[in-house]
Each structure stands twice: as structure tokens, then as C-alpha cells.
Amino acid sequence: MGDVILAIMPTQQAEHYKLSLLDRLEAESIHIFREAAESQCAVMMYSVGKDSSVMLRLAQKAFHPGPIPFPLLHVDTAYKFPQMYEFRDRTCAELGLKLIVHRNEHAIRGNANPWDIGTVACCGQLKTQGLLGALSEGGFDMVIGGARREEERSRAKERIFSVRDEHGQWDPKSQRPELWSLYNTRIGPRETLRAFPLSNWTELDVWRYIEREAIAVVPLYFAEEREVVRRGGQLIPVGEKTRVLPGEKIERLLCRYRTLGCYPCTGALASSARGVDAIIAELEKATFSERITRVIDHDQDGSMEQKKREGYF
Amino acid sequence: MTAGSVGDGKSTLIGRLLHDAGVIYEDHLQALRKKAGREGDPLDFSLLTDGLKAEREQGITIDVAYRYFETSKRRFIVADTPGHEQYTRNMATGASTADLAIILVDARLGVLTQSKRHGFIASLLGVPRAVLAVNKMDLVGYNQEVFEKIRGEYATFAQRLGFAELRCIPVSAVHGDNVVTAGTRMPWFEGPALLPYLEEVYIASDANLVDFRFPIQRVVRPDGTFRGYSGTVASGVARPGEEVVALPSGQRTHIERIVTFTGDLPYCHATQSVTLTLADEVDAGRGDMLAHPRNVPRAVRSVEAMVVWMGNEPLAPGRTYIVKHTSRSVKASCATIAYRVDPNTLRQGHADELRLNDIGRVAFTMFNPLFVDEYRQNRTTGSFIVIDPASNETVGAGMIIARRAAHVRAGVAPASKDIAREVGHVTWQQREALLGQSPLTVWFTGLSGSGKSTLAKAIERRLVELGRPCFVLDGDNLRHGLNRDLDFSPEDRTENIRRAAEVARLMNDAGLIVISAFISPYRQDREDARGIVGAERFIEVHLSTDLATCEQRDPKGLYRKARSGALAQFTGISAPYERPQSADVSLDTAAVSIEAAVETLVERIMRGIISSRPR
Ligand SMILES: Nc1nc2c(ncn2[C@@H]2O[C@H](COP(=O)(O)OP(=O)(O)O)[C@@H](O)[C@H]2O)c(=O)[nH]1
Numbered sequence: 015m016g017d018v019i020l021a022i023m024p025t026q027q028a029e030h031y032k033l034s035l036l037d038r039l040e041a042e043s044i045h046i047f048r049e050a051a052e053s054q055c056a057v058m059m060y061s062v063g064k065d066s067s068v069m070l071r072l073a074q075k076a077f078h079p080g081p082i083p084f085p086l087l088h089v090d091t092a093y094k095f096p097q098m099y100e101f102r103d104r105t106c107a108e109l110g111l112k113l114i115v116h117r118n119e120h121a122i123r124g125n126a127n128p129w130d131i132g133t134v135a136c137c138g139q140l141k142t143q144g145l146l147g148a149l150s151e152g153g154f155d156m157v158i159g160g161a162r163r164e165e166e167r168s169r170a171k172e173r174i175f176s177v178r179d180e181h182g183q184w185d186p187k188s189q190r191p192e193l194w195s196l197y198n199t200r201i202g203p204r205e206t207l208r209a210f211p212l213s214n215w216t217e218l219d220v221w222r223y224i225e226r227e228a229i230a231v232v233p234l235y236f237a238e239e240r241e242v243v244r245r246g247g248q249l250i251p252v253g254e255k256t257r258v259l260p261g262e263k264i265e266r267l268l269c270r271y272r273t274l275g276c277y278p279c280t281g282a283l284a285s286s287a288r289g290v291d292a293i294i295a296e297l298e299k300a301t302f303s304e305r306i307t308r309v310i311d312h313d314q315d316g317s318m319e320q321k322k323r324e325g326y327f
Numbered sequence: 328m329t330a331g332s333v334g335d336g337k338s339t340l341i342g343r344l345l346h347d348a349g350v351i352y353e354d355h356l357q358a359l360r361k362k363a364g365r366e367g368d369p370l371d372f373s374l375l376t377d378g379l380k381a382e383r384e385q386g387i388t389i390d391v392a393y394r395y396f397e398t399s400k401r402r403f404i405v406a407d408t409p410g411h412e413q414y415t416r417n418m419a420t421g422a423s424t425a426d427l428a429i430i431l432v433d434a435r436l437g438v439l440t441q442s443k444r445h446g447f448i449a450s451l452l453g454v455p456r457a458v459l460a461v462n463k464m465d466l467v468g469y470n471q472e473v474f475e476k477i478r479g480e481y482a483t484f485a486q487r488l489g490f491a492e493l494r495c496i497p498v499s500a501v502h503g504d505n506v507v508t509a510g511t512r513m514p515w516f517e518g519p520a521l522l523p524y525l526e527e528v529y530i531a532s533d534a535n536l537v538d539f540r541f542p543i544q545r546v547v548r549p550d551g552t553f554r555g556y557s558g559t560v561a562s563g564v565a566r567p568g569e570e571v572v573a574l575p576s577g578q579r580t581h582i583e584r585i586v587t588f589t590g591d592l593p594y595c596h597a598t599q600s601v602t603l604t605l606a607d608e609v610d611a612g613r614g615d616m617l618a619h620p621r622n623v624p625r626a627v628r629s630v631e632a633m634v635v636w637m638g639n640e641p642l643a644p645g646r647t648y649i650v651k652h653t654s655r656s657v658k659a660s661c662a663t664i665a666y667r668v669d670p671n672t673l674r675q676g677h678a679d680e681l682r683l684n685d686i687g688r689v690a691f692t693m694f695n696p697l698f699v700d701e702y703r704q705n706r707t708t709g710s711f712i713v714i715d716p717a718s719n720e721t722v723g724a725g726m727i728i729a730r731r732a733a734h735v736r737a738g739v740a741p742a743s744k745d746i747a748r749e750v751g752h753v754t755w756q757q758r759e760a761l762l763g764q765s766p767l768t769v770w771f772t773g774l775s776g777s778g779k780s781t782l783a784k785a786i787e788r789r790l791v792e793l794g795r796p797c798f799v800l801d802g803d804n805l806r807h808g809l810n811r812d813l814d815f816s817p818e819d820r821t822e823n824i825r826r827a828a829e830v831a832r833l834m835n836d837a838g839l840i841v842i843s844a845f846i847s848p849y850r851q852d853r854e855d856a857r858g859i860v861g862a863e864r865f866i867e868v869h870l871s872t873d874l875a876t877c878e879q880r881d882p883k884g885l886y887r888k889a890r891s892g893a894l895a896q897f898t899g900i901s902a903p904y905e906r907p908q909s910a911d912v913s914l915d916t917a918a919v920s921i922e923a924a925v926e927t928l929v930e931r932i933m934r935g936i937i938s939s940r941p942r
Contacts, residue, residue, distance in 0.1 A: 031536055031564065031596040035402055044600035045559045048544045049654075052613070075588040076557075078602070080549035163393045170392040189390060190721040191416050191637050193423035195559070196651055196712045200719040214404065216395050300352070 036223055040072065042195070043211040046174060047076035049197050050209040051083050053156035057149075060086035060113065062098040063274040064231045065160035065212060068220050070105070071229050072211060073158075084158070085112040089148055091140035092122050093276035095253070101232045116148035128278045129257055140276075146182045149206065156199075158209045164216045174213045180204035218297050225290045235293065237270040237285045248281035335431040336462045340500035341394070341405060342372025347507035348522055350396040372500070391417045400526040415448060415670070415684035419635045419724055422452035423710070426530045429458045429521075434467045434497070438480045440671040446481075447670050450488035451633060451686065451726065453706055456528060457485070458494045460521065464513065465499040471515045487673065487909045492528075496521055536597060538700065539563030540624060540708050541571075541617040542653035547602055555586055555602040556611065561653060561707035562700075564596040565603075565619075572620040573611040574698050579620055580607040614655035616698045624698040624708055629662060630727050631858070632702075634681065634689045638715060638722025641680040642689065648722070650691060652711035658694040659713075665690065666862050675862045681723075688862075689725070702726035728854070762796055762838040764936040768831045768860045769840070769928065772847045772907060773870030774899045775885055776877035778916040778924075779844035782870070785925045786842055790932065797840035800827055815896040821852050828856035835864055840936065848898045850905040866935065868928065869910035874899050876917045 033041065050056055058073060060066050073082045088102060106113040118126075121139040128136040149157060163170045173189055175197045190198055201207055212220070224231060241252040243262040250256070252264055256278060269282040270293075287293045345351050394405040406421035408414075422428060428449035432442045442459075449457055459481050467473045478495040485493050496505055497516055504510035505520040519527065540561040547555040565571070565582055572579050585592040586602040595601045603617065611617070618624060636642050642661055650659040667678035667687040681687045702709030713723030759765050769786070771779040783799045790797045802823070806813065810826055813819040824847050831841040847853050857865045877899065878886040889897035896902045907913075912931065914924050 033598060038598065041559060041598055041600040045544070048557055048600075051545065076600070077547065078588040079553055079555070079586065080547045164395045167392075170394060171390040186390065191420045191724070192721070193420055193712060193724045194706065194710050195424075196653075196710065198651065198712060198714055198719070198721045200649070200714060202719055214393070214395075216397075218397075 036219065036226060039215055039219055040075070040223070042214065043072045044076040045195060046197070046209060046211040046213075047073055047158070049199060050156050050158050050175075050207075050211070051077070053199060053207065055152070055154050056084040056156035056158060057087045057114070057152060057154040058082075058084055058158040059160065060088050060102070061160070061274075062088065062094070062102045062232060063160075064220055064224060064235060065162070067105075067229050067231050068215075068223055069158075069160045069211065070109070070111075071223075071227055074109075082111065084156075085114050085152075087114045087116060087148055087152070087154075087157075089141060089144045090115050090117045091144065091276050092117060093127070093140070093253075093255075093278055095232075095234055095251075095274065095277050097232055097234050098274060101230075105230070114148065114152065116144060116151070118144040118147055127255070128276070133279055137279075142182075149182065154206065155201065156207045156209060158211065160212050161210050162212045162215050162217075162220075163210075172210065172213070174210055175199055176208045176210070177201060178206045178208060182206065218294065221290060221294050221297060225294060232274060234271045234274055237268050237288050237292075239266050239268055240282060241265070242267055242269065242282055249284065251277050251280065251282055253277035335433045335436075336500045337407075337431050339372045340429075340431065340460060340462060340498065340506065341407065343500045343503055343506050344522060345394070345396055346372055347503055348396065348398055350398075391420050398522070398526060403525065415635060415686065416637045418445065418448045419452055419637075422449050422454050423724070425449075425452075425454045427456040427458065427525070427528065428454045429460055431460050431462050432477060432481075434461050434463045434473055434477065437477050438484070442481065443484055443673075444670040446485055446488055446490075447668075447673060448635075448686075450490060451635075453702060453726070455491045456493075456530075457490050458496060458521065458524070461495060461497045462500050464497045464504060465502055469497075469499075469504070469512045471513075474516075489908050494518070494524060494528075496524065535562035535705050536564055537562070538622050538624070538705060539565045539571075539617075539619045540653075540698075540700070540705065541565070541603065542655065542708075543611055543613055543615050543617065544654045546612055553604070554608070555604045556617065557600075557602045558654065559600045560595050560597050562597045562705050563619075563622075564594055566594045567591075570620055571605070571617045572623060573609045574616045574618065574623065575626060575696055576610045576615070578607075578609040578611075580605045580609055582606075614653075616653070616655075618698075624700050626696045626698055627693070628696050629690060629692045630697065630699060630711075630725070631665070631688060631690045632711070632725035632727045633668075634687060634713070634726075635724045636681040636683060636685045636687070636722065637724065638713075638720060639683055640715070640722070641682045642685075642713075642723060643680040647716065648691075649714040649716050650693065650697070650711050650725075651714060652697045652699065653708060655697060656714075657697060658716075659691040662690040662692045664688070665858065677863065688728070691725075699727050701728060703728075758836075758838040764795060764838070764840065765864070766835040766838055766840050767864050767866055767932060767935045768835055769842045769866045769868055769932060770831075770847070770853065770856060770860075771842070771844050771868050771870060772853060772910070773872060774874060774877045774904060775846060775897075776880045776882055777870035777872040778921070779846075779870060781921060782916075782924055782928070783842045783844040785921060786928055786932070789925060789929050790840060793929075793933070795840060795933075795936070796838065797842060798834055800831060800834075800841060800843040800845075802827075802845040805830075815902070817849070821849065821855075824849075824852040824856055825859070828859040831856075832860050835860060840932065846898050846904070848902065848904040850907065853907065864935075866912065866931065867907060867910045869907045869913045870916055871906070871913050872916045 058069065077083055118140055121143065126136055126139045161169055163172065171186060173192045176184065177190065178184055199207060241264050242249040243252060243258055243264055245262065249267065249269055252258065258264060267284060268286055270285045270287060271280060272283050274280060285296060287296045392407045394407060396403050406425060408417040408421040430442060430445045432438060446457060461474050461477050474497040481495065482493060496518060497513055498505045498521060500506065504512050505516065507520060507522045509520050540563060541558050542561055543556045544558040547557055567582050567584055569582050570579060571582055583604045583606050585595045586604060592601065644661050644663055647658060647660045649656055664678050664681060665688040666675040667681060667685055668675055670686055678687055698708065700708040709727045711725045712721050713725060715722045771783060773779055780801060783801065787797055787799045805827060810823050813823050824845060827843055827845055831843055834841045853867060857867065881887060885894060885897060886900065888894040889900040898904050912928065916924060
């Protein structure tokens with residue numbers, strides 16, 4: 015029982031005073047960015063992927079002609095692809111951005127890695143703990159992230175402005191109702207807020223926007239011949255520390271990444287899409303969801319909601 | 328069949344819609360097939376969308392969830408509002424940004440109170456269009472009569488809701504009939520199936536393009552030379568060179584540039600996020616507003632609004648909250664609760680407080696002014712949220728009504744702050760006991776010549792015969808005395824009605840039944856009159872007799888004068904008449920006799936005055 019409510023957006027621009035879908039999404043995101051920037055001490059998550067690239071452009075637009083009024087934060091696990099570090103440093107230098115890189119050095123020294131302690135524990139230490147450490151160190155009360163509701167079921171329920179308790183934990187049972195574009199950004203003394211300007215974007219919107227705005231992204235998204243092994247139905251890249259298991263053999267395949275995370279846990283996709291237009295064409299026909307190449311999501315049912323309750327982004 | 332828990336098939340319907348539209352990813356389908364067990368078992372499409380069952384078992388949260396899909400024609404965002412504990416709150420949240428509501432009924436059960444409640448909440452939040460999906464047609468043999476009966480019943484009810492369009496579509500979510508394609512089992516149904524309808528339905532730009540409103544979100548001052556005001560255009564259109572006024576300072580200047588990252592724009596319009604620079608320095612910051620000087624929102628320190636309450640602590644007069652309206656947050660206290668609406672019957676009743684999931688009409692008094700429009704004219708400047716300052720929770724959502732008469736309404740402060748209300752020694756209960764009746768105001772509205780005065784006089788006569796103290800307030804008579812300073816301009820018509828309503832209220836307070844006969848052409852004025860008199864003792868009677876008939880009757884020769892141009896601003900000819908959308912009684916005097924009309928109304932009045940109503 016119950017109702018369904020639909021918001022319908024035009025795919026094509028029709029009339030004079032109507033915005034195209036991308037323009038509408040952009041305007042909404044800018045509004046959210048500006049609202050988030052009102053808090054005392056904001057920071058924007060920068061994970062170097064395509065969504066982060068789009069976020070960066072939207073932040074520039076939101077505060078133009080002023081500078082972006084908050085620093086960027088990269089929670090580094092030490093297992094990112096080398097191309098990502100290179101892209102990150104070049105982008106920040108070119109745009110003159112303030113970037114904070116935070117690693118959970120304690121866990122890295124303790125040799126946290128997905129092969130020995132499992133993906134769940136590894137993510138918990140390097141990402142979740144890393145993030146919480148970075149937030150308390152920086153004293154940030156507003157963390158702007160690039161998550162999209164379309165990505166995953168628990169995100170579909172998340173607010174655009176979402177409260178975390180003093181331990182960074184999300185309580186999905188007591189979320190604030192969020193009506194119109196009136197965001198409640200008030201929080202108590204030790205609480206923090208997350209803001210998600212890309213909530214209503216889909217993966218296709220992101221790529222169409224990248225194409226329209228000619229935004230640079232890490233070359234890993236484009237097809238190239240890469241060394242991979244087949245493991246659990248995934249094409250796992252062979253990185254610096256990847257252990258090749260008995261019976262596995264390294265292959266060179268034309269492939270690309272649909273999402274970028276840590277190389278041990280990111281599967282590649284057999285693809286020949288070498289440019290943004292080819293990626294869009296590929297996605298328009300895609301039959302598998304985006305997160306299928308994320309190893310961590312499959313660990314347990316409802317795993318994402320679990321992780322997020324504990325503070326994962 | 329307990330309200331809000333047993334399925335009408337909503338999840339199945341969305342799942343089926345997504346599946347048949349071909350927008351379900353293969354990995355999600357595989358998960359479904361795994362759950363179906365044996366090869367060839369039918370798939371449970373409900374698992375695709377809310378996965379409610381699975382999620383509930385795992386203790387995962389049930390909440391408004393948003394899904395995204397697009398066809399070659401349109402992009403859709405589905406706000407999936409679960410009908411469980413937090414029903415009203417979830418639905419209001421989803422509806423606040425929706426263009427269309429799909430309301431499901433189970434064909435076997437027909438129109439239930441819940442189905443009405445859903446329609447009411449959707450219309451309250453201003454959703455312009457609704458589809459009534461009559462589901463499980465397979466279980467009633469795809470029977471056309473079953474469908475027609477449900478459709479007729481719901482359409483009658485929905486007339487009071489004011490949807491721009493209501494579509495009824497018979498579907499079977501499980502078998503897919505009329506979801507994406509028509510199928511063959513309901514050849515009698517001629518309309519489009521659900522998805523084709525959704526792809527084609529004209530979504531009038533929700534945006535108000537008339538009243539320019541620019542709530543300032545942020546001031547940009549990167550260096551000593553540039554000063555810009557960033558914000559999202561709430562409504563209207565603006566161009567460089569146009570004059571604007573900053574509120575609340577009242578300073579006027581011109582728009583110099585419309586700045587964006589990709590270059591200056593020649594104009595900006597509703598929903599765009601831009602930065603404006605102004606020709607002169609003005610005193611304005613976050614929370615202030617820019618508008619065109621000849622079209623400004625109302626600056627108010629008190630608002631009346633329909634409020635959906637979402638807090639665990641009830642809303643009660645005297646409590647203090649924070650109201651967030653556009654980019655402005657102000658402290659506000661709840662002044663009065665005019666009434667609570669029972670969402671199942673739409674009846675208004677007395678309430679001392681609004682509890683979680685209650686809906687009512689509430690007056691707030693603000694510590695600083697807000698710049699508001701009515702919600703039906705402007706979804707952005709007409710809405711606000713209420714925040715509890717102690718917990719910081721969002722506890723209410725408000726939709727502003729009655730913008731013109733907010734200051735004259737009962738329970739809202741008079742122009743001079745020094746006027747308090749004198750409380751007498753006789754209570755209204757004692758007066759009612761004395762006269763043996765709970766008084767009412769019967770408010771006629773209709774064109775000149777529709778029969779207002781005739782009926783009013785005939786009813787007065789009957790009531791006196793029945794021993795009921797009553798009085799007729801006649802528009803023409805009042806204009807000879809109390810209202811002699813007023814003309815027929817819109818402002819004076821409004822004031823005319825306000826005074827009449829105040830007099831009606833006084834007479835009701837004195838125990839008399841009031842029958843008022845004013846054209847009262849403006850819907851807003853009648854709403855205001857209802858507010859002044861008190862909704863629980865106000866009966867709006869619309870004489871719907873058409874213009875041609877009235878003009879033919881022309882008892883005072885006024886239509887003739889108006890046609891010849893000798894009489895200006897004559898309702899129906901040279902001034903507008905806004906038909907009521909939800910009159911309590913509607914009568915066409917071209918079709919019913921005076922006697923019959925009097926009988927009906929007197930019977931209605933007698934019922935009203937002897938049942939003792941809470942106030
Ligand atoms: N026969 C029949 N059963 C249906 C139809 N639509 C839904 N159902 C069944 O009704 C029950 C409730 O459906 P569900 O989608 O979970 O309801 P929700 O709570 O409104 O989301 C399930 O057993 C469905 O299989 C239909 O069109 N025909």
C-alpha cells in the first residue's frame with residue numbers, strides 16, 4: 015500500500031525558460047554547495063574519481079568568481095592506482111587548490127591489506143577509520159561528498175544533508191525529513207553533517223556532464239590493454255603488491271574501469287571505449303550496474319548500509 | 328488490510344514498470360531469479376524496488392527512497408514513499424518536489440480512506456497531477472464495471488482536491504497489463520498505459536515565471552572590487568538593467584550583471600543558480616531578498632500556513648521554534664492552531680496541539696519579518712520548515728496561505744500592539760444555551776442575479792418561523808452604511824468582505840445565525856472570511872447559476888448597464904468571478920426551485936445549529 019511520487023525532468027530542452035536536465039542538476043548542486051559552505055568548517059572529499067572531478071567543477075562554479083572556500087580531503091589508503099596520485103597532484107597544482115591528504119599511518123604501518131585481513135576489515139581501518147581520523151584532526155563539521163543515490167540501495171534513502179553523531183555514525187532510523195530545497199543544516203555540539211550535491215545525478219549524467227564541460231578525468235576510465243587476472247567473476251588488475259594466486263594467470267586485456275577505488279578491490283570491465291563519447295554509448299546500452307566491479311559491496315547483504323552506519327562515506 | 332501495512336502492489340508496480348521499460352540491470356535481475364527459486368517461477372518484482380520484505384527482515388531501514396530511470400523521452404525520479412509508520416511524513420517529503428503522484432488502489436477493495444488520504448496529502452503539497460492506478464485487475468476478472476465504479480467514486484472525491492488532472496488507469500502489476508503496454512485483456516480501456524502516459528503528460532513548468540524573487544544565499548567578495556550576490560532564482564525572470572529592491576532594507580538599485588562561471592547571462596529565470604552584481608552598494612546579505620519594486624512579496628511577522636507536523640513532541644501554541652524559509656532562518660512562536668484536518672474525512676476540527684503526522688492550519692508569529700508568497704503561487708517562497716531549537720530536528724513543514732488577510736485574521740495581532748482582547752463574564756456556551764442554538768454563518772457566493780438575496784430572505788423567514796434568531800447581511804445594505812466608503816476596486820471588494828465577515832463573526836458570537844448575501848467574487852476573500860468567522864461555523868454556499876441565466880434575469884438592470892459600459896467593474900462582465908473549488912453546498916438556481924433550495928439549506932442549517940460543535 016502507499017503511493018508513488020514522481021518527479022519528471024525533461025530530457026530535452028524545450029522552451030525558453032526551461033533548463034535542460036544537466037542544467038537543472040547543475041543548478042541544484044550549486045545550491046547545495048553554497049548551502050554547505052555556510053557551516054563553520056567545511057571540507058570536500060576528493061577521491062580522484064570521475065564524480066570528484068565533476069564535484070570540483072561544480073564547486074568552482076558555485077563560488078565563482080571567488081575561490082572554493084574549503085579545502086579538499088583525500089583519504090589515502092596507499093592502495094590507489096599510481097595514475098590516481100599523479101592526476102590528483104597535477105589537478106590540485108593547476109587549480110591552486112588546498113588539498114589535505116590523510117592516511118591512517120598506524121594501520122598502514124601495521125600492514126593492513128585486503129589479502130590478509132579481508133576487504134571488510136581493510137576498508138574499516140584504511141577508509142572509515144582514516145576518514146574519521148582526518149575529520150577529527152581537521153575539526154570539520156561539514157563534509158561534502160560525491161555519493162549519488164542511484165549508486166546503491168542504502169544511498170537511495172539518504173538525505174542530501176545527513177547528520178552524523180559524534181562517532182561519525184549514521185542512524186538511518188532517525189533521519190530528518192527533507193522537503194523542497196530547504197535544508198536543515200543545524201547540528202548539536204559534537205555532531206557533523208554530510209552534504210551530497212550529486213544526490214540526484216546518475217552515472218550517465220556524470221559522463222554527459224564530463225563530455226559537455228570537457229572535464230579531465232583519470233585515464234584509467236578509458237579502455238587500454240592492461241594486465242589483469244580473473245578472480246571471482248571479476249577482472250582484477252595486477253598492481254604493485256597484487257598476489258597472483260595458484261592457478262591464476264596474468265592476461266593482457268583491452269579493458270577500462272567503471273569506478274575507481276583501491277587497485278586490489280576494483281574490477282576492470284572488458285571494454286573498447288577509448289573516449290568519453292564511447293563510454294556514454296556503452297553505458298546507454300549497459301546491462302550491469304555500476305558497483306558490480308566493486309569487490310567490497312558483495313561481501314555481505316546490506317553491506318553498504320552496515321558500513322555507512324559505522325561512518326563509511 | 329490494516330492501513331499502511333498490507334500491499335496494494337506498489338512495489339510490484341514500480342518493479343514491473345522498471346522491468347518492462349528495460350531499465351533493470353542484469354545483476355539485479357539475476358538476484359531476482361535466484362530468489363524465485365525454480366526455473367520458470369514468476370519473478371517477484373517488488374524485490375526490485377523497495378525490497379521491503381528483505382530489508383525488514385534484516386532490520387534495514389524503511390524510508391523514502393529515490394530511484395532513477397530514463398526512457399528515450401524523459402528522465403524520471405521515483406520517490407518511493409513507504410506506507411508504514413511514518414506515512415504522512417514520508418509522503419509529504421516525497422510530494423514536496425513531485426510533479427505527479429501515483430495513487431494505488433486494490434481493485435478488490437475499492438476506494439479506501441487511505442486512498443483518499445493519499446490524494447489529500449499530494450494535493451496539499453501542491454502536486455499538480457495524479458494517476459489513480461487501479462491494481463490487481465486480474466483478480467476481478469479485468470472487469471470494466473469494477474474499474475468504472477472506483478473511478479467514479481474517486482473522481483467525485485478528488486474534485487475537492489483541485490488536481491489539474493486526475494487519470495485513472497486499470498492495471499495488473501503482476502501480469503503487466505497497462506503498465507508499459509496495453510496488453511490484450513482490457514480492450515475496453517481506451518486510454519494510454521501508465522508509462523506512455525507518464526512519458527507524454529504535459530508537465531507545466533512548475534516554475535512561476537512572473538514574480539521575480541531572489542533569496543540571497545551568499546555574498547561573494549573575492550577582492551575589493553567585486554561584490555556579488557549568489558542564489559537560486561526562486562521564481563520569475565530578471566535582466567541586467569532592471570530595477571530591484573533589496574528586502575528588508577528597501578534600498579533600490581539596478582541589476583548590473585548576471586555572472587556565471589561560463590560567462591555573463593542576458594537573463595536569468597526560476598531554478599537557475601547565478602550571481603548578481605548590482606549598480607549601487609546595498610545593505611544585503613544571506614537571508615535577504617531581491618525583487619522587482621512593483622512586485623514584491625509580503626513582508627510579514629506572522630503567517631498562517633497548513634502545517635504537516637513531523638515532530639515527536641507536539642506543536643502547541645506558545646512554543647518557540649526556528650522557521651527556515653528560503654535562505655532565511657528566524658525564531659517564531661506558534662500563535663494559534665485554527666483547526667486540525669482529519670486526513671481521512673477532510674473534516675476540520677478543533678485542536679489544542681498537532682501531534683506527529685497531524686495536519687492543521689497554524690499561525691506563527693515571527694521575531695523578524697519573512698518575505699512570503701502564497702504556496703499555491705510560489706512553491707519556494709510559500710514554503711518553510713520548522714526546526715526544534717533544542718534538538719535541531721526538522722519537526723514541521725508549512726505551506727503559506729491567505730497572504731492578504733493574514734493581519735486581520737482572528738487570533739493574529741491587530742495593527743496596534745496595545746489592543747488586547749477583553750474577556751467578558753458570559754461564555755459562548757452560556758449564550759448558546761440562552762438561545763438554544765450553536766450559531767452558523769451561511770455565506771452565499773454567486774453572480775449578481777443568481778438568487779442570493781432572494782434565498783437569504785426566504786431562509787430568514789423560515790428560520791424565524793421555526794423560532795431561530797437570525798439575521799441577513801446584504802451586500803447592498805451594508806454599502807449604504809458601514810461600507811459606504813468602499814468602491815468596487817479589487818482592494819475595496821476585499822475590504823468589503825473583510826468587514827462583512829467581522830460583522831458575521833460578532834453576530835455569531837452574540838448567538839445569531841447569519842445569512843450573508845455578497846457576490847464575494849474572490850476565492851481568497853472567501854477563504855479569509857472563513858478564517859475570520861471560524862471554519863467550524865462557516866457554510867459556503869455557491870449559487871452556480873450560469874452567467875447567461877443571471878443576465879437574462881437582470882432584476883436590477885445592472886447587466887444591461889454593464890454591457891453598455893455605463894457600469895464599470897461589474898462581476899461577470901468586466902470583473903472576474905472565481906468559482907469556489909470546494910464549496911460546502913453548491914446549487915444551480917436555474918435547475919432547482921426556490922422552495923427546494925430553501926428546504927435543502929434550512930435542513931442543513933438546522934442540523935448544524937443543534938449539534939453542539941467543539942470550538
Ligand atoms: N494478482 C495480483 N497480485 C498483485 C498485483 N500487484 C501486486 N500484487 C501482490 O500484492 C502483494 C503486495 O504487493 P507489494 O508490491 O509488496 O505491495 P506494496 O506494499 O504496496 O509495495 C504481493 O503479494 C503482490 O504479488 C496484481 O496486479 N495482481
